[in-house]
Amino acid sequence: MKTVKVAILGLGTVGSGVYKLIQKRADVMEKTIGAQMEVKKILVRNMNKKREGVDASLLTDNWNDIIEDEEIQIVIEVMGGIEPAKTMILEALRAGKNVVSANKDLIAEEGHVLLATAEENHVDFLFEAAVAGAIPIxxxxxxxxxxxxxxxxxxxxxxxxxxxxxxxxxxxxxxxxxxxxxxxxxxxxxxxxxxxxxxxxxxxxxxxxxxxxxxxxxxxxxxxxxxxxxxxxxxxxxxxxxxxxxxxxxxxxxxxxxxxxxxxxxxxxxxxxxxxxxxxxxxxxxxxxxxxxxxxxxGAGEFPTASAVMGDVIDVARNMAYGCNGRISCTCYKNLPVKDIGDVKNKFFIRMQVTNEPGVLAAVAEVFGNHKVSITRVVQEHTQPHQAELVIVTESVKEKYMKQALEELLALPSILEVSSIIREY
Amino acid sequence: MKTVKVAILGLGTVGSGVYKLIQKRADVMEKTIGAQMEVKKILVRNMNKKREGVDASLLTDNWNDIIEDEEIQIVIEVMGGIEPAKTMILEALRAGKNVVSANKDLIAEEGHVLLATAEENHVDFLFEAAVAGAIPIxxxxxxxxxxxxxxxxxxxxxxxxxxxxxxxxxxxxxxxxxxxxxxxxxxxxxxxxxxxxxxxxxxxxxxxxxxxxxxxxxxxxxxxxxxxxxxxxxxxxxxxxxxxxxxxxxxxxxxxxxxxxxxxxxxxxxxxxxxxxxxxxxxxxxxxxxxxxxxxxxGAGEFPTASAVMGDVIDVARNMAYGCNGRISCTCYKNLPVKDIGDVKNKFFIRMQVTNEPGVLAAVAEVFGNHKVSITRVVQEHTQPHQAELVIVTESVKEKYMKQALEELLALPSILEVSSIIREY
CATH class of the missing domain: 3.30.360.10 (Dihydrodipicolinate Reductase; domain 2)
Incomplete structure (x- = not known):
């Protein structure tokens, strides 16, 4: 019977969950991937820490024990942070190992580098767990x-x-x-x-x-x-x-x-x-x-996150069985600009404290009008004898115009405070 | 440049949606699957029907034009019903063609036969659209x-x-x-x-x-x-x-x-x-x-269902590019019994019309008690001078006991009608 050998980098909450799930599903793994699955090494920082239920002989604090072990075909990176995770993932991919990662910090910054390296080396780099935990997305x-x-x-x-x-x-x-x-x-x-x-x-x-x-x-x-x-x-x-x-x-x-x-x-x-x-x-x-x-x-937690990691690990193992690792890699084939927040349009809810006198609403409306902000809703509440709470809801407008309008509003003597600005979906 | 050639069986709502999506996405298909996609044949019952926007030269009412065409690698079955869909799918799979189907009637009855045939022939049989339309499940x-x-x-x-x-x-x-x-x-x-x-x-x-x-x-x-x-x-x-x-x-x-x-x-x-x-x-x-x-x-509709069909078609094409068709087939490796409905446990909401006299609730409660049905909630409403509406909510109980209790209840002279029986989640 064949055995797929994996290494886990990091034995925190998610790493423990992954380790436990591999043990728990040992009896059905052959039905799922056509092979047994074995954790061959676990990379930890502290070899002396007591770790309940984990076979101590698997632990190592030496990355070379993993990267140089040709039997290890899947590296599961669940330690988080940019370094040393990035270097280890790149080395693993270059050594022809498939990598599964839950590392959102790293992928949100360097995902393209990791995916390109995976592609060059015809291996999988999967990261379902990096977004929204257990949720398939x-x-x-x-x-x-x-x-x-x-x-x-x-x-x-x-x-x-x-x-x-x-x-x-x-x-x-x-x-x-x-x-x-x-x-x-x-x-x-x-x-x-x-x-x-x-x-x-x-x-x-x-x-x-x-x-x-x-x-x-x-x-x-x-x-x-x-x-x-x-x-x-x-x-x-x-x-x-x-x-x-x-x-x-x-x-x-x-x-x-x-x-x-x-x-x-x-x-x-x-x-x-x-x-x-x-x-x-x-x-x-x-x-x-x-x-x-x-x-x-x-979106988080030991087993939900480990569920997503293992979904990827099982996919890698199925690809191994069919010799098709790397079949779905980077799907970014466009190069679209990302807009500055100032040019993004949103609707706004603005709550402010104003002096309670005639003409305040007209002055506020004029400022908004001057900056292309259309108003869809106004609610005014008398909170104190000489003070009122004014709530304005706007139509969709570029953020930069709203920002300008707010600056001008704050200069009006009748505006005592802008208490909240919340966007509307 | 490579081209993946497909045939569509049926040009109803879903078939039209699939055809249109393939045209609409022609410009990005190569980025998605590494090849162009071409509809080579469309099987229809009525060759004379006017079909807006469809290249008439693709239409055929002869299954042999498709099954004998070795260039067609993916058959998309969106005609529904048991036959002739079943025979055509089986013939396509045996001819080494991959099949994508949205046919819930057929799959809910014969899915295991179709999957086993796909497996024997090392091709894909995928059917994401058969359950809940566009929703990935x-x-x-x-x-x-x-x-x-x-x-x-x-x-x-x-x-x-x-x-x-x-x-x-x-x-x-x-x-x-x-x-x-x-x-x-x-x-x-x-x-x-x-x-x-x-x-x-x-x-x-x-x-x-x-x-x-x-x-x-x-x-x-x-x-x-x-x-x-x-x-x-x-x-x-x-x-x-x-x-x-x-x-x-x-x-x-x-x-x-x-x-x-x-x-x-x-x-x-x-x-x-x-x-x-x-x-x-x-x-x-x-x-x-x-x-x-x-x-x-x-869960339904032309483009939502076609979206799910095309998700499968794209997956098949990616498998073709990597030579790994059939990588995920039937996952039914257990043989568990399915319980008779009588042995399934549910909570029940029962609404009945009863005579408005002392002792009715006691009589009802006794009948339930005799049949192992525990009551968690009782609401009684006087609807007419001599009549009341009695609502009973039960704990979880086997359906067969509830059925027996209801039969006995209906025999009580004080029970005028059992108006509704609704299960509680």
Missing amino acids: IRPMKQCLAVNDISEVVGIVNGTTNYILTKMTEEGMDFSDALEKAQELGFAEADPTSDVEGLDAGRKVAIMASIAFHSRVVFPNVFTEGITKITAKDIEYAKEFDSVIKLLGVAHNTESGIEVGVYPMMIHKEHPLASVRDSFNAVFVHGDAADDAMFYGR | IRPMKQCLAVNDISEVVGIVNGTTNYILTKMTEEGMDFSDALEKAQELGFAEADPTSDVEGLDAGRKVAIMASIAFHSRVVFPNVFTEGITKITAKDIEYAKEFDSVIKLLGVAHNTESGIEVGVYPMMIHKEHPLASVRDSFNAVFVHGDAADDAMFYGR
Whole structure:
């Protein structure tokens, strides 16, 4: 009986999950890939750390034990970070080994280099787990939807922020309490910056946009804005407008270039993304043939992420059985420009505190009008004797015009504060 | 430059969509599959029918023109029905041609025969379009989720009935008005039996269960119950219970066998399937590693179905380029029993009209108790001076016990009518 031998780089949460799944499925692996699967080596930093349930003889802290072992045909990179992951993946690919990776940071920056190297060496480089955890999204876009001209990909691709926004929406918590609760439950890290500022989501949306639009989008192309400024008051207005606030990774393929960003948005409650709750993720795709589609599931966690990694590993093993590794590689055959955020069009919800006197609305409307901003909705609420809260919802307008209008608004004596600016989906 | 030559069997809605997509994507096909794609023949029944936009020289009503043409490497079967589709597919596979099919009727009955023939002849037989139209579901289950032990697949896989139930829920329509509206809009056929009685959904759930559980389930194994008896009153109760009524195709892999059925169910409004509206479809899957996942999109229509067909055709062409056709074939390597519906456990909502006198509830409760049915909820409403509506919700119980209890209930003089029996998810 044949045996496919693999190495795992990194034995953190995901690495452990992968190791356990390979053991757990040993009895059906032959039915699945026509061979047994064996973990031959696991690369760790600390050889002395106690690791429950792992055969200690597999551990090594020496990369040469793996790269020089010709029996190892699949390298599973689940250590994260740019280096040494990048060097190891490139060396593995050049040595004719297939690589499966869950490393969104690296792929969002250097995916094209890794894919090109895989192609040159006729091996697979797969990374389904790098976007939205367990949710099948890369393979569906590269294969099932391959005939489509995809114009839009919008995702809730960060579970931490979706959990926080769900708590704020359903339990009236404010941001800091919801964040604290997420940290207690292990959904948020001690330093939550990468999640709450939209950086994590930004990396994922760069990868998805590249695949959807057949043109390379890298993380530095992605405008990101987080959820730290969202208040209970904004959540209330969203409800009033039959919407919810979600942190969305948004990518559009327009005639003038690719638009890509991450920001909190008000989205109508009937949109399928609106009902994605707690730490779940979902990716919504619009194709010219398939129309709307959405993929929903767990975006993180030991076994969900390991599920996606193993889906790739099994695919590589099936390719090995048929001698067709590398059959689907880079699909970026276009070279489309990525638009500056200033040229991206969005609708805006703007909440501000104004003095309560005649003519304020007229002055505000004039400023917007001067900067090509059309207003679709105005709500004014008297909050104090001489003060009112003014909410303006705009039509779709280029971000740079909105920015100019806001600067001018802030100079008006009747505008006491611009409390929130939230985009509308 | 290489050219992949295909034949299309049937030029109805889906066939036309496939033909148009191949023309529309001619400019990017080489980037996608490394070759051009050409429709060499189209099999039609009526050569004299006028067909807008189709090159008439491609049409034939002679199967021999296709089966004997060695240049045709992919046969796309989109004519539907058991025969002559079955014979043609088998002949094509035996002639070494790859086959892509959207034929759920045939695959739900004879899928194993077709897959075995494909395997013997080292060619592909793919059928993503046969289940839930444009929604990627077969490839995600066979590949992305391949490491999972899938215990549950539940789907809204019939757009017509989901449209009807949405209208009943959101606009208070009754069944016959909603059906009429669906027929006006072309969502329902003149004879809606296959949709409203759950037969169409039953075929799809048989195919999905086979793939999810690695064990053959055929359409005759599937218990089906339609939505014709659902009333506005039932919809109201569902709302009261924070639920909606959906026609669900349900498949569970239990220790005592596979449970598979199609029936209307009350499902809690927070479940992701509950927010699938109008004619959209969705399939919810639970795997031991991936946890919950859901796939949402268009379940029917010219281009959505053609999108799924073309995803398969492109996959076949990529396999041809690498000489690996047949790399993923039948994945049914188990032989699990399918349970009789009587042994399947469900929770029930029972609405009945009873005489309004002391002791009725006690009598009803006794009958349920005698048949191992536990009650979790009772709602009684006085509808007329001497009559009341009694709603009982039960715990999970084997269908056969519920059936016995209902027979005994109907014999009680105080039970005037059992108005509805709806399962709860």
